[in-house]
Amino acid sequence: MPKLLSGAEIVFKALEDQKVEYIFGYPGGAVLPIYDELKNHKTIKHILARHEQGAGHAAEGYARSSGKPGVVLVTSGPGATNVVTALADAYMDSIPLVCISGQVPTHLIGTDAFQECDTTGITRPCTKYNWLVKDINDLAKILHTAFEVAVSGRPGPVLVDIPKDIQFKKGTYEFQKNKNLKLNGSKNKKISEKELDQFIEMMKKSSKPIFYTGGGVINSGPEASKLLRELVSITGFPITSTLQGLGAFPGSDSNFLGMLGMHGTYEANNAMHDCDLMINIGARFDDRITGKIDEFSPKSKKIHVDIDPSSIGKNVKVDLALVSDVNIFLSNLIKRFKAKNKNFIDVNKKNIDKWWTQIDKWREKKSLGFIKSDKTIKPQFAVQRLYELTKNKETYITTEVGQHQMWAAQHYKFDEPNRWMTSGGLGTMGFGLPAAIGVQIAHPGKLVIDIAGEASVLMTMQEMSTAVQYKLPIKIFILNNEYMGMVRQWQELLHEKNYSESYTAALPDFVKLAEAYGCVGIRATKPSELDEKIHEMMNTDRPVIFDCMVDKMENCYPMIPSGKAHNQMLLGPEDEKEEISAEGKTLV
Amino acid sequence: MAKSKSAYSEPTKLGKSDHHIIVVWVDNETGVLARVIGLFSGRGYNIESLAVAEVDKLKHLSRITIVSIGTPQVIEQIKLQLRKLLCVHRVADFNRNDPDILFRELALFKIVSSSKNQEKVKKACKKYNSVILDKSKKSFVIQITALRREIDKLITTIKPWGLVSISRTGAVAMTRGSEVFK
Numbered sequence: 001m002p003k004l005l006s007g008a009e010i011v012f013k014a015l016e017d018q019k020v021e022y023i024f025g026y027p028g029g030a031v032l033p034i035y036d037e038l039k040n041h042k043t044i045k046h047i048l049a050r051h052e053q054g055a056g057h058a059a060e061g062y063a064r065s066s067g068k069p070g071v072v073l074v075t076s077g078p079g080a081t082n083v084v085t086a087l088a089d090a091y092m093d094s095i096p097l098v099c100i101s102g103q104v105p106t107h108l109i110g111t112d113a114f115q116e117c118d119t120t121g122i123t124r125p126c127t128k129y130n131w132l133v134k135d136i137n138d139l140a141k142i143l144h145t146a147f148e149v150a151v152s153g154r155p156g157p158v159l160v161d162i163p164k165d166i167q168f169k170k171g172t173y174e175f176q177k178n179k180n181l182k183l184n185g186s187k188n189k190k191i192s193e194k195e196l197d198q199f200i201e202m203m204k205k206s207s208k209p210i211f212y213t214g215g216g217v218i219n220s221g222p223e224a225s226k227l228l229r230e231l232v233s234i235t236g237f238p239i240t241s242t243l244q245g246l247g248a249f250p251g252s253d254s255n256f257l258g259m260l261g262m263h264g265t266y267e268a269n270n271a272m273h274d275c276d277l278m279i280n281i282g283a284r285f286d287d288r289i290t291g292k293i294d295e296f297s298p299k300s301k302k303i304h305v306d307i308d309p310s311s312i313g314k315n316v317k318v319d320l321a322l323v324s325d326v327n328i329f330l331s332n333l334i335k336r337f338k339a340k341n342k343n344f345i346d347v348n349k350k351n352i353d354k355w356w357t358q359i360d361k362w363r364e365k366k367s368l369g370f371i372k373s374d375k376t377i378k379p380q381f382a383v384q385r386l387y388e389l390t391k392n393k394e395t396y397i398t399t400e401v402g403q404h405q406m407w408a409a410q411h412y413k414f415d416e417p418n419r420w421m422t423s424g425g426l427g428t429m430g431f432g433l434p435a436a437i438g439v440q441i442a443h444p445g446k447l448v449i450d451i452a453g454e455a456s457v458l459m460t461m462q463e464m465s466t467a468v469q470y471k472l473p474i475k476i477f478i479l480n481n482e483y484m485g486m487v488r489q490w491q492e493l494l495h496e497k498n499y500s501e502s503y504t505a506a507l508p509d510f511v512k513l514a515e516a517y518g519c520v521g522i523r524a525t526k527p528s529e530l531d532e533k534i535h536e537m538m539n540t541d542r543p544v545i546f547d548c549m550v551d552k553m554e555n556c557y558p559m560i561p562s563g564k565a566h567n568q569m570l571l572g573p574e575d576e577k578e579e580i581s582a583e584g585k586t587l588v
Numbered sequence: 589m590a591k592s593k594s595a596y597s598e599p600t601k602l603g604k605s606d607h608h609i610i611v612v613w614v615d616n617e618t619g620v621l622a623r624v625i626g627l628f629s630g631r632g633y634n635i636e637s638l639a640v641a642e643v644d645k646l647k648h649l650s651r652i653t654i655v656s657i658g659t660p661q662v663i664e665q666i667k668l669q670l671r672k673l674l675c676v677h678r679v680a681d682f683n684r685n686d687p688d689i690l691f692r693e694l695a696l697f698k699i700v701s702s703s704k705n706q707e708k709v710k711k712a713c714k715k716y717n718s719v720i721l722d723k724s725k726k727s728f729v730i731q732i733t734a735l736r737r738e739i740d741k742l743i744t745t746i747k748p749w750g751l752v753s754i755s756r757t758g759a760v761a762m763t764r765g766s767e768v769f770k
Contacts, residue, residue, distance in 0.1 A: 124623060125630045129674045132618060149674060292597045310668035313661065494594075563597045 004170040007136055007162060008037040011100065014143035015044055017175045020071050022047055022062060022441055024055040028075025029115060030102030033167035035073075047441060047470060050462040052079050054434040056086020057460065060095050061438030064421045065396055067221060069096035069150045070438065076102045077115030080161075081122065085428060088126035090157040092425025093244060094219055096150040097157035099127075100143075105165040106134060119161045128156035133163065136171030144175060154308040155219055191324055196336045198320055202301060204341070204348070206277035208355045209237045212260065215244030215424070216282020216306060218417045220326035225249070225417040227330035228281070234338065236345040236352065238359055240268035242283045243409055243424045251413030257359065258368070261289040262560050263406040266367035266569055267359055269558075272297055273566035274358070280304045282326045285315040286425070295565035305329050367558040367571055368410050377527050379404065379479045379550040383411040383451065386477060389534050395447045396439045398422065400432040400456030403485035403556045408451040430459030433476060437463060440472040447475070447538065454480040454547075455504055464517040467543040475537050476545045481552045482507060489555045494562070510547035519543035603659035607636070607684035609691065609761045610663075612670055613677040616642050616650040620675050624652055627673070633658060633666055637693070637736070637758030649677065653760050655684070655736075688764050694757045695739050700727040701750025709746045716742065727752075 005013060011034055015023070024047045027035045038046055049055035052074045059070025070090075074083050080101045090097045104113040120132045129149050131142045139162070146158045203209060211232065217224050225248045232239050232255050239249050240260040249256055258265035260272055272278065278300045283289070285304075290296040293315060302318040304311075305326060312321045322329060337344070370380045383404075397412055398421040399405040405422055414420045421439060423431040432450040440448045450457070457478055467474050487502040514521030520540050524533040524547070537544045559570045569575075614620050621640060628635050636655040643651045656666060663681060670679045682689045699709050706728060710718070716732035716739075723729075727750075732739070736759060743754065 120619060121622065124619070124626055128672075134618070145674075287597060290597075308672070310665060310672060314665055562594050 002172050002174075005173050006033070006037075007133075007139055007167040007169055007171065008033040010136075010139050010171065010173050011143065011162070011167070012037055012041045012044065013173050014140055014147075014175070015071065016041065018069075018144070018147045020044055020069075023071045023073050024049055024059045024062070024438065025073030026050075026052050026055055026075065026079060028077075028079050028102065030076035030104055030164050031073060031079075031100075031162075031167075032102075033164065034100070034102070034162075046073070047437070048466065049434065049437075050465050051460065052082035053085050053430070054437075054460050054463040054466065056083045056097070056099070057089070057428070057431050057434035058438035058441070058463070058466075059097050060086060060090050060093075060431075061398060061421050061435030062442045063090075063095050063097060063438070064093075064218075064435070065418050065439040066442040067418065068442075069098050069147060069155075072097060072099040074099065074101050075115065076104055076119065077117045079115075080119040081117060084122060084126060085426075087123055087157045087159065089423050089426040089428045089431060091126045091128070093423065094155050094215060095157070096155035098146050098150050099123075099157060099159040101159060101161050102167070103132065103161045103163040106163045107165070109163065119159070123159045126157070127159050130159040130161065132161045133166050136166050136169040139166065139171060140173045141176070144177075148177075154216075154306075154311075189323060191322060191329055191332055193336065195320070195322060196333055199303060199322070199333060200337050200341070202277055202303060202320065203235060203237075203279075203337075204344075206275075206301075207351050208271075208274060208276040208300075209235075209279065209352065210257075210271050210275040210277070211237055211239035211279045211281065212242075212272065212283055213239060213245045213248055213281045214242040214283025217245055217248035217326050218282075220282065220307075222417055224282075224325075224327040224330060227327065227334060231330060231334055231337075234334070234345060236348065237279075238271055238356070240264070240272065242286070242289060243422060245283060246409060246420045247414035247417045250415040252415055257363075259409050260566075261286075262291070263410065263556055263558065264560075265410075266365045266558055266571065267362035269560065269566040269569055270362045271359055275300045278302045280306075280318070281330075282306060284308075284311045287315070290315060291560050292563050292565050297566070365571065367569070370554070370557075373551070374527055376551045377524065377530060377548060379407050379481070379548075379554055380411055381527060382477075382479060382530060382548050382550060383407050385530050386449070386451070386534060387412045389531065390447060390449070390538065393447050393538075394443075395419065395449065396421070396436075396443060398432040398435040398439060398448070398450045400450070400452045400459075401427045401429045402453045402456060402487075403481075403489065403554075404451055404453040404456075404479040406486075406556045407479070412451070429453075429456035431456075433457055433460050433474075434463045434466075436474040436476070437467055437470075437472055440467075440474050441470070448473075449475045449477050452476055452478045453485060454478050454482065454507060454510070455484045458508075461513070464514070464519060464543060464545070468518045472543060473541050474543050476543075477537070478510060478545065478547050479550050480507075480510070480547055481550050481554070483552060485554075486556070492555070510545050514543075514545035517543075517545075519545065521545050521547065523547040523549065525549045603661060605657050605659050606663070608656050608658065608663050608666075609682040609684060609689070609759060610654045610656055610666060610670070611678075611680040611682070611761055612652040612654070613643075613679075614650050614652060614673075615675045615677070616648040617675060620650065621652070623673060623675060624654075624670065627669055628654070628656070628666070631665070631669065633662060639758035639760050653758060655759050682761055690762050690764060691735055691759050692733050692761075693736050693739055693759045694731065694733050695742075696721070696729060696731050696753075696755040697743075697746065697751055698727060698729050698753035699746070699750045700752050705749035709749050709751070712742060712745055 511521030
């Protein structure tokens with residue numbers, strides 16, 4: 001007869017067997033048995049958040065920067081509903097999370113008991129899978145399956161809802177690997193040589209190729225990023241990246257055209273529009289990328305490599321579809337390509353020379369340029385200075401959502417994967433601060449900066465208390481323009497400058513707020529003092545809130561206006577005037 | 589063209605929509621129907637009819653038959669999204685006009701009327717494998733099996749003859765011949 005363990009013991013046994021080191025959580029009535037068991041498991045450290053959403057985003061930051069699944073522990077009812085935003089965020093950006101929630105005792109389910117809610121019902125559409133554990137003897141198997149589902153195929157969040165009586169009950173424990181687990185609906189199919197040859201043939205025929213890579217490369221692990229660099233170096237093709245994919249290919253490399261999409265560079269978007277071969281590796285043709293689908297890269301052949309079969313053909317039809325993990329695919333492709341195409345880059349140079357000349361012409365537009373000022377701090381300038389002063393350190397950047405996020409993506413250059421944590425799919429304001437906590441937990445001693453907006457950061461500001469408690473020296477770098485900047489920008493461009501509710505009156509004094517939390521507050525108001533203050537921030541071994549007062553009316557350019565094609569970008573305020581006066585006029 | 593005020597793109601032209609019968613084999617576990625149906629409603633797919641029951645007691649397998657309308661792209665997405673669910677074993681998709689597939693729906697009608705009209709109803713139902721399940725002086729309950737459009741038509745026909753209550757199932761489907769869908 002095997003030894004019987006309580007449900008709470010089984011939870012920790014499973015976490016230990018999954019080599020979990022940290023859980024992010026918040027206690028409450030329906031998870032007390034699990035919290036009671038915490039003291040007996042020294043290898044697992046609990047990080048107490050100040051709100052369950054904060055715990056969820058911290059787990060996301062941990063997962064995104066380390067490649068390991070993030071674990072969240074919350075109570076029933078409000079604990080579970082508070083974590084929903086983080087689950088939905090992780091679902092959109094394919095981040096592996098395992099959320100364990102307490103539930104009211106089995107016999108009370110359905111009676112509107114205290115702190116009861118239909119947790120599996122609420123979280124079903126924003127998790128890869130979820131379970132309500134009704135039998136103690138299913139618990140171990142469900143927990144291990146949950147971890148496998150979270151990390152396999154296209155990663156994502158899962159939730160295990162455990163009623164309180166199950167946490168007390170005794171049952172058996174077994175750690176068994178589930179061998180037949182399917183990966184997003186497809187068994188890991190081997191890529192055939194025929195498909196590889198077709199891929200290579202398309203590359204050889206192309207005179208205007210472009211790589212368009214995304215978060216799938218990051219999720220595939222650091223090896224995939226190395227292989228991507230090799231593929232670009234042996235082909236000499238230009239490459240652009242989605243917001244989520246930044247860092248998979250060095251942002252400072254000359255083959256890199258910058259980010260594409262709504263606020264992408266002029267060269268990246270025009271190259272996407274005019275190319276004759278688009279090679280999508282681990283990206284999903286999101287609507288912020290494609291703009292108007294009918295006019296999206298009309299003349300190109302398209303290849304799509306993705307681990308999730310349902311991502312292929314969802315938004316854009318492609319000519320060659322390959323369902324695979326990026327790492328496995330690229331290693332096969334490069335091996336086969338190199339064997340047959342020695343000196344391809346030299347032989348093919350003539351073929352794509354004109355294309356590079358064209359790209360260089362687009363680059364001359366300097367679409368990320370902005371008017372410098374010596375009186376007010378331009379937000380772009382602040383990000384540039386931050387980049388210059390931190391680029392030689394191992395720096396991790398998280399962001400909130402809005403203008404500051406786009407400026408960070410445009411002006412901070414990422415040379416390594418897993419250094420850039422941002423909420424791309426769901427666009428969750430309040431993501432960056434708790435995410436920075438999770439990143440700092442995973443990377444002690446490293447520089448972790450949340451490039452924030454003052455509106456976003458107030459949504460999860462309470463987590464500063466967490467940072468102080470665990471002595472996590474995260475830096476909250478607020479580009480403070482006193483507006484919900486992106487909302488204000490759209491109102492300016494699309495709603496006749498009716499700035500409805502986008503100005504935040506009565507903002508707190510962030511320096512005093514920092515002091516109230518027991519951390520350090522720094523304020524910069526002039527461009528001339530920026531470097532010195534950033535140095536001061538970097539040299540502070542405690543959490544810092546940096547209140548960087550920036551130009552209030554600055555807009556984020558370049559921009560593809562709504563419903564327009566990639567080659568109809570607005571480069572600055574001058575273009576916008578033209579757009580209003582001449583309807584339907586092609587802008588560039 | 590009026591200037592768009594949306595930060596989202598305009599909808600593009602849609603392809604031609606067609607009826608498809610999606611058959612899904614699932615683990616008969618708690619919430620499995622909600623999971624499958626939630627996927628349809630959450631992503632805005634249509635459900636015209638639905639039939640579900642356990643078909644294998646030992647393996648706890650249920651067979652869900654969903655009639656849906658969508659463009660080829662949408663139907664493809666439905667299948668791919670369904671296959672991603674852990675509880676889904678197999679997904680089959682049949683075009684409603686496929687001659688190699690059998691489709692049936694079952695309907696129960698309650699008729700309360702004069703004996704003359706009752707006879708008319710019985711006659712009209714005859715070619716749809718009709719069975720009288722219950723009888724009283726003034727009424728009867730009749731069961732028929734047929735295609736959806738046949739039942740629709742029949743209802744219009746017998747409506748004036750005392751049809752007071754209708755209960756219908758969703759369609760179920762099976763391939764012809766000795767072949768089994770794998």
